[in-house]
Amino acid sequence: MCRASLPFSATWKLYLERNSRCNVFRRIGTAGSTWWSPQCAAVRQGIVDMMHRALREPEVKSVVICGQDGKFCGGADIREFGAKMSGPPLVPMIHMIEAAAKPVVAAIEGVALGGGLELALSCHYRIAHSKARLGLPEVTLGLLPGAGGTQRLPRLIGVPAALELITTGRHVTAAEALQLGIVDEVTDQNAVDAAVKFAQSVEGKSLDARRIGTFPCPRPPDLDAVFEKVMKEVRRSARGAIAPVTCVQAVHAAVTLPYAKGMERERELFSTLFTSGQARALQYYFFAQRAVSRWSTPSGARWDTSKPRPVRKAAVIGLGTMGRGISVSLAQAGFSVVAVETQEKQLLEAKQAVSGMLERDAKRRGAPLAHGNIKYSCSLKAAADVDLVIEAVFEDMALKKAIFRQLSAICKPGTFLCSNTSALDIDELASQTQSPELVVGMHFFAPAHVMKLLEVVYGPRSSPEAVATAMQMGKKIGKVSVAVGNCRGFVGNRMLKPYLEQAFFLLEEGATPEQVDQVLEEFGFPMGVFKVSDLSGLDVGWKVRKADGLVVPDSTGKSARIQGGRRYSPLGDLLCEQGRFGQKTGRGWYQYDKPGGRVAKSDPWLHRFLEEYRARHGLVARRIDQQEVLERCLYALINEGFQILQDGIAAGPEDIDVIYVLGYGWPRHRGGPMFFADMVGLDKVLDRLERYHQLHPDVPGLKPCSLLRKLAAGGCPPIHRWREVIQKPHSQL
Ligand SMILES: CCCCCCCCCCCCC[C@H](O)CC(=O)SCCNC(=O)CCNC(=O)[C@H](O)C(C)(C)COP(=O)(O)OP(=O)(O)OC[C@H]1O[C@@H](n2cnc3c(N)ncnc32)[C@H](O)[C@@H]1OP(=O)(O)O
Numbered sequence: 226m227c228r229a230s231l232p233f234s235a236t237w238k239l240y241l242e243r244n245s246r247c248n249v250f251r252r253i254g255t256a257g258s259t260w261w262s263p264q265c266a267a268v269r270q271g272i273v274d275m276m277h278r279a280l281r282e283p284e285v286k287s288v289v290i291c292g293q294d295g296k297f298c299g300g301a302d303i304r305e306f307g308a309k310m311s312g313p314p315l316v317p318m319i320h321m322i323e324a325a326a327k328p329v330v331a332a333i334e335g336v337a338l339g340g341g342l343e344l345a346l347s348c349h350y351r352i353a354h355s356k357a358r359l360g361l362p363e364v365t366l367g368l369l370p371g372a373g374g375t376q377r378l379p380r381l382i383g384v385p386a387a388l389e390l391i392t393t394g395r396h397v398t399a400a401e402a403l404q405l406g407i408v409d410e411v412t413d414q415n416a417v418d419a420a421v422k423f424a425q426s427v428e429g430k431s432l433d434a435r436r437i438g439t440f441p442c443p444r445p446p447d448l449d450a451v452f453e454k455v456m457k458e459v460r461r462s463a464r465g466a467i468a469p470v471t472c473v474q475a476v477h478a479a480v481t482l483p484y485a486k487g488m489e490r491e492r493e494l495f496s497t498l499f500t501s502g503q504a505r506a507l508q509y510y511f512f513a514q515r516a517v518s519r520w521s522t523p524s525g526a527r528w529d530t531s532k533p534r535p536v537r538k539a540a541v542i543g544l545g546t547m548g549r550g551i552s553v554s555l556a557q558a559g560f561s562v563v564a565v566e567t568q569e570k571q572l573l574e575a576k577q578a579v580s581g582m583l584e585r586d587a588k589r590r591g592a593p594l595a596h597g598n599i600k601y602s603c604s605l606k607a608a609a610d611v612d613l614v615i616e617a618v619f620e621d622m623a624l625k626k627a628i629f630r631q632l633s634a635i636c637k638p639g640t641f642l643c644s645n646t647s648a649l650d651i652d653e654l655a656s657q658t659q660s661p662e663l664v665v666g667m668h669f670f671a672p673a674h675v676m677k678l679l680e681v682v683y684g685p686r687s688s689p690e691a692v693a694t695a696m697q698m699g700k701k702i703g704k705v706s707v708a709v710g711n712c713r714g715f716v717g718n719r720m721l722k723p724y725l726e727q728a729f730f731l732l733e734e735g736a737t738p739e740q741v742d743q744v745l746e747e748f749g750f751p752m753g754v755f756k757v758s759d760l761s762g763l764d765v766g767w768k769v770r771k772a773d774g775l776v777v778p779d780s781t782g783k784s785a786r787i788q789g790g791r792r793y794s795p796l797g798d799l800l801c802e803q804g805r806f807g808q809k810t811g812r813g814w815y816q817y818d819k820p821g822g823r824v825a826k827s828d829p830w831l832h833r834f835l836e837e838y839r840a841r842h843g844l845v846a847r848r849i850d851q852q853e854v855l856e857r858c859l860y861a862l863i864n865e866g867f868q869i870l871q872d873g874i875a876a877g878p879e880d881i882d883v884i885y886v887l888g889y890g891w892p893r894h895r896g897g898p899m900f901f902a903d904m905v906g907l908d909k910v911l912d913r914l915e916r917y918h919q920l921h922p923d924v925p926g927l928k929p930c931s932l933l934r935k936l937a938a939g940g941c942p943p944i945h946r947w948r949e950v951i952q953k954p955h956s957q958l
């Protein structure tokens with residue numbers, strides 16, 4: 226065997242391994258490396274050169290393409306998008322592989338994603354390792370598969386299956402890929418060896434039936450109806466994202482046009498998406514979600530210098546809505562869990578609920594049950610030997626403090642004590658313990674076993690080790706963990722306050738819940754603010770406002786609309802006083818067919834109530850347009866985001882954006898609130914906030930934050946430069 230090493234870049238090398246029977250053309254690189262970077266241009270050049278050579282040399286009978294370090298290819302390097310393209314273009318290269326007169330076999334290990342799978346589809350055969358994952362995830366980056374994926378996949382596996390994979394970007398396992406017909410063989414052994422063997426077995430055989438581009442595209446008999454249905458469904462679930470809809474158009478071209486024309490159409494549609502703001506937003510978000518794991522705190526604690534401590538056993542205290550979901554998440558990730566409630570009755574109910582959740586989930590995933598991992602108890606003492614505790618009792622500071630005091634006495638030294646509080650002061654909880662450095666917030670989102678977000682809240686005394694441990698714990702249970710500072714509501718709920726406040730004020734001024742919700746849903750939120758409030762329960766906010774002393778009737782018996790010189794809307798409180806807590810009572814901002822009902826219907830009572838309220842307070846309803854609804858709600862929220870950055874509560878805009886996309890339904894194709902502000906233009910956001918603040922001087926949430934002013938005055942630098950401008954306050958840790 227001879228091995229010829231080609232002098233390309235350090236990252237990407239090409240080898241020709243030759244033996245008497247089969248030449249292995251080996252493409253070596255890291256997943257996600259680009260087709261367009263200098264390295265990738267070199268890779269493409271190498272592939273083209275080596276293919277030419279392999280086809281020319283008579284002793285070469287077949288070719289195997291594989292990746293380096295057990296990864297076939299993760300597709301294009303999106304960091305390089307927009308860079309000047311050099312080297313041989315990808316699409317002709319792929320055509321050349323498909324047209325080759327000698328069999329070309331893809332040996333798929335690790336991943337074949339995006340352009341990586343498109344490369345594999347241009348090969349005549351595909352052999353996958355059983356642990357490999359395959360997919361065309363371009364749609365999640367605001368793109369479509371632009372190297373023939375939309376034309377080849379439906380030809381290979383049929384239109385419905387291809388549409389599903391391309392419009393969702395879903396990855397499939399090797400087993401599913403085999404079932405769908407994407408790969409020809411799956412092996413548990415070394416996939417490259419298997420591919421070499423396979424290549425040898427097909428040498429000399431006709432390749433006519435192996436070139437997917439030459440296949441006729443299967444045409445469903447009811448083509449128009451199929452596409453109409455798919456388009457309707459995709460539009461509904463896309464919530465304004467254009468890539469899924471464009472993917473359907475590209476697959477439609479595969480069915481209705483000859484292959485070459487279909488490829489032209491694919492390129493045309495790709496170009497439209499490529500230059501769209503949504504592609505920018507989704508690609509920004511892709512990196513933001515990875516950036517948040519490189520956390521830092523104002524005191525200088527960092528992800529790369531802070532070592533997490535191993536956690537094997539954890540306790541969850543309080544098994545209500547949140548505690549149950551948290552226990553499920555921990556058990557599924559293989560932690561031993563001690564689950565604690567106050568009394569036997571609650572404990573039994575919780576046990577049944579948790580078991581049901583685990584069973585349903587195991588069934589859905591075809592995974593083994595995680596029951597054995599949970600022990601139930603009515604005594605905090607059961608937490609004596611755990612490594613970490615997550616407290617999830619009622620949102621009541623006195624109760625939580627008492628529990629932290631007890632835990633501090635009961636748990637073995639070194640146990641991390643975490644709270645799932647939504648907004649309370651982590652430092653106050655820490656002050657109840659003997660080791661405040663072991664206390665952090667672990668703020669889950671409901672339903673806790675489903676939602677991907679975890680805010681890890683570091684208090685002024687939390688140790689870097691405690692932050693690192695909670696961050697790693699989040700990762701282990703499949704969450705995206707974001708480290709945030711300690712303040713009322715942390716990041717997510719703090720920003721929610723001015724947003725909700727504006728929504729209430731808009732009702733006072735003449736809008737309806739339906740109108741506000743419609744504008745927000747058209748923007749891309751799955752539910753408008755009033756529908757979400759009905760779902761979460763209006764009593765939750767009411768309790769908080771009462772605790773804050775905000776729910777005070779004025780001397781005339783009317784609810785006070787000015788408190789401490791600030792405008793306040795008591796609308797939510799008045800609804801609660803009527804027993805309207807939202808879905809749970811069948812009435813809230815909307816009406817439901819029964820308590821617990823899910824379908825929101827407009828409620829004439831609510832409209833009359835708003836009219837009477839305005840009349841009582843001398844408010845004249847005015848017509849409020851969509852732009853004002855959107856700007857006042859979103860810019861107030863964004864303004865708070867700038868304040869959070871200025872206060873050093875979030876390390877960067879990416880942290881806020883990930884929290885909003887994963888925790889609050891902010892449409893991913895809009896990148897997150899801070900990215901949205903960047904897209905709109907910081908000077909424009911500032912200008913509109915100034916205008917609204919002039920009109921509503923008693924609403925501090927509309928007063929532009931000084932960081933926003935500073936960024937705008939500095940020429941509105943792009944979002945990736947904001948960190949340079951943010952002056953972090955002195956150490957809090
Ligand atoms: C103006 C008109 C122009 C018209 C031009 C027409 C030209 C036509 C030619 C078009 C060709 C199109 C080709 C193709 O269709 C397009 C694509 O391929 S898009 C990319 C598709 N691929 C993906 O979406 C894969 C995304 N990545 C992943 O799923 C995972 O990262 C992974 C590959 C499975 C690896 O997962 P992990 O091991 O968990 O590692 P991480 O996720 O943490 O990633 C590690 C590291 O790599 C970075 N990274 C990963 N993928 C990419 C990528 N695709 N591009 C750039 N960088 C990537 C990731 O960010 C991590 O780095 P860090 O952020 O931590 O620094």
Ligand SMILES: NC(=O)c1ccc[n+]([C@@H]2O[C@H](COP(=O)([O-])OP(=O)(O)OC[C@H]3O[C@@H](n4cnc5c(N)ncnc54)[C@H](O)[C@@H]3O)[C@@H](O)[C@H]2O)c1
Pocket residue numbers: 542543544545546547548565566567571617618619620621624628645646647648668669670671
């Ligand atoms: N519900 C949400 O959407 C949500 C989201 C994020 C965070 N949170 C926070 O999570 C915490 C719990 O909220 P929830 O919605 O699950 O409340 P919940 O009312 O559904 O459950 C609280 C549970 O704690 C139990 N409990 C009370 N005192 C206890 C004690 N001394 N020992 C053991 N158990 C005790 C109660 O019996 C109850 O089952 C709160 O701090 C809340 O702010 C809630």
